[in-house]
Each structure stands twice: as structure tokens, then as C-alpha cells.
Amino acid sequence: MVVELVLPDLRYADSWIEAVREFGGTTMHGSGLWDLTADHASVETLAARVPVLLEQSDHATALPEGRVHSDYWWMVEDEEFVGYLAIRHQLTDLLLQEGGHIGYAVRPSRRGRGHATRALTLALGRARELGLERVLLTCEEGNTASARTIERNGGVWEDSRRGRRRYWIDLASDE
Numbered sequence: 001m002v003v004e005l006v007l008p009d010l011r012y013a014d015s016w017i018e019a020v021r022e023f024g025g026t027t028m029h030g031s032g033l034w035d036l037t038a039d040h041a042s043v044e045t046l047a048a049r050v051p052v053l054l055e056q057s058d059h060a061t062a063l064p065e066g067r068v069h070s071d072y073w074w075m076v077e078d079e080e081f082v083g084y085l086a087i088r089h090q091l092t093d094l095l096l097q098e099g100g101h102i103g104y105a106v107r108p109s110r111r112g113r114g115h116a117t118r119a120l121t122l123a124l125g126r127a128r129e130l131g132l133e134r135v136l137l138t139c140e141e142g143n144t145a146s147a148r149t150i151e152r153n154g155g156v157w158e159d160s161r162r163g164r165r166r167y168w169i170d171l172a173s174d175e
């Protein structure tokens with residue numbers, strides 16, 4: 001089976017808990033769970049967080065200053081959680097400079113299997129459905145795996161700012 005994008009769901013709790021422990025406190029890009037520590041990986045925590053993640057995509061949801069509506073997706077392979085991916089519906093100035101539209105992370109033990117590359121391909125289809133005509137992706141200088149993931153998906157390097165490589169992917173011309 002190849003990786004799919006699914007909405008966050010408690011049915012993946014067991015592998016999600018293992019994954020959070022694997023991340024071991026490192027940033028879980030694209031998770032929307034920046035404040036979550038490995039110690040708090042539990043079914044109860046996930047049950048509380050899933051609805052909050054899901055409502056972030058709803059433009060009726062009021063968000064704190066500086067946050068934008070976002071779709072949170074989970075990468076799943078064979079019913080197992082393998083990674084996170086977020087699609088931000090718009091850019092703030094900070095996202096334009098640094099963060100971009102799409103963020104992702106694959107759990108450490110599942111890296112190097114093509115999951116991020118495939119998940120980003122799927123995410124571009126979702127971004128197109130949201131009406132985005134082009135998306136910005138960024139990665140730290142030296143993050144070869146992320147740079148390759150973006151380049152494999154047609155990312156065109158624009159420049160580097162504050163130590164991050166910035167790429168655009170045109171969605172309008174690639175139906």
C-alpha cells in the first residue's frame with residue numbers, strides 16, 4: 001500500500017502515540033500540535049485534540065491573531081499513522097517569509113520510503129481544490145530530504161531568506 005492522506009482520527013491512536021514518542025520532542029512539522037510533548041501522547045489527549053484540529057479548516061472558526069485556517073492531514077499506510085501534513089489556506093507575512101503553505105513531517109522510523117514525496121503530491125491536489133493557484137514551500141538550508149521532496153513535486157526555487165530555501169509550485173497550469 002502507498003501512503004494516503006486521511007483526516008485525523010482516533011482509530012489511528014496506537015500508531016500515533018508510538019509516533020509522537022519517536023519524535024521525542026522534536027518539532028512535528030505540519031501537526032498543529034506544537035505544544036504537545038511525548039509525555040502527553042495518550043488516547044485522552046488525542047481525543048481532545050482531534051476536534052480542535054478538524055475545526056481549524058472551517059472559516060467559521062475564530063482563530064488567534066496570526067493564525068490562519070488550515071487543513072490538517074495525516075499520512076497513513078496500511079492503517080498505520082506515518083506522518084503529518086498541513087495545508088494553510090493563506091499566507092501571513094511570516095508564512096510568506098518562512099513557513100509557506102504546506103508543512104509536513106514523517107515519523108523517524110518511516111523515513112526514506114517515499115512517504116513525504118507522495119503525500120506532497122496528494123496535498124497539491126487538495127490545495128488546488130481549495131482554490132490555491134500556487135503554493136509556497138520552504139525548508140531549512142541543509143534539509144536535503146525536504147528540498148528533494150519539494151523539487152520532486154515541481155518546486156521552483158525563488159530565493160533563501162533567514163536560512164530557509166523558498167520554492168513555489170504552480171497549480172494553475174498543471175491540471
Ligand SMILES: CC(C)(COP(=O)(O)OP(=O)(O)OC[C@H]1O[C@@H](n2cnc3c(N)ncnc32)[C@H](O)[C@@H]1OP(=O)(O)O)[C@@H](O)C(=O)NCCC(=O)NCCS
Binds near residue numbers: 103104117139149152
Ligand atoms: C523531510 C521529511 C518529511 C522527508 O520525509 P521522507 O518520507 O523520508 O521523504 P521521502 O522518502 O519522500 O524522500 C524524499 C527525498 O529525500 C531523499 N532523502 C530522504 N532522506 C534523506 C536523508 N536523510 N538525506 C538526504 N536525502 C534524503 C530521498 O532520497 C528522496 O529524494 P529522491 O527522490 O531524489 O530519491 C522527513 O525527513 C522529516 O520528517 N524530517 C523532519 C521534519 C521536516 O524536516 N519537515 C519538513 C519541514 S520543511
